[in-house]
Amino acid sequence: MTIEPSWIYGLIGGILIGISATILLAFNGRIAGISGMINGVLEFKPSEIWRVFFLGGMLLGGIIYEYLLPFPKTPTYDVLVIPMILGGFLVGFGTRMGNGCTSGHGVCGLGRLSVRSFTAVISFLASGMVTVYIIRHFL
Known part of the structure; x- marks a missing residue:
């Protein structure tokens, strides 16, 4: 059984991104801009370890989606x-x-x-x- 992609997946993804950005701003006072996070990780400051966890969570979420869940896979080109x-x-x-x-x-x-x-x-x-x-x- 295959599940056809639809706008629902985009909506759910957008809601999850919005929730994560809101949580980061509310609890850490930080903006969820990925380029700034990567720049902060490359500076290797111990006080900025949260950036490593945030980016690691994004990568782990993508891996789980792609390889462990039965949803439609990422299209290839x-x-x-x-x-x-x-x-x-x-x-x-x-x-x-x-x-x-x-x-x-x-x-x-x-x-x-x-x-x-x-x-x-x-x-x-x-x-x-x-x-x-x-x-x-x-x-």
Whole structure:
């Protein structure tokens, strides 16, 4: 028996992300921006061990979902490695330039009604739309 993916899975995932971000902010006073967490983990400060647990929980949750639960698995795509690596570097550059990633600005910043995050999210969305248009119509 296979379970077909639907919008319900996206809704449940979004609710879980919102709950985890809210819990982190309420109990730790921290924003759940992943780029900031990774940066904090790389600094190796003992007072920032919570970041390791948060990121480890995300990885463990993905592993449990993918390999232990009977839900639909993550779709696979045939991709070219070099463009994918280049895209990763561009995302990292944009994260540094935008002073945060989509999770920090989109999930947490908008929830706090941050004007900077609203501006960043509009930029993310506009850039994505322009990129898709160029790829589909010119490349």
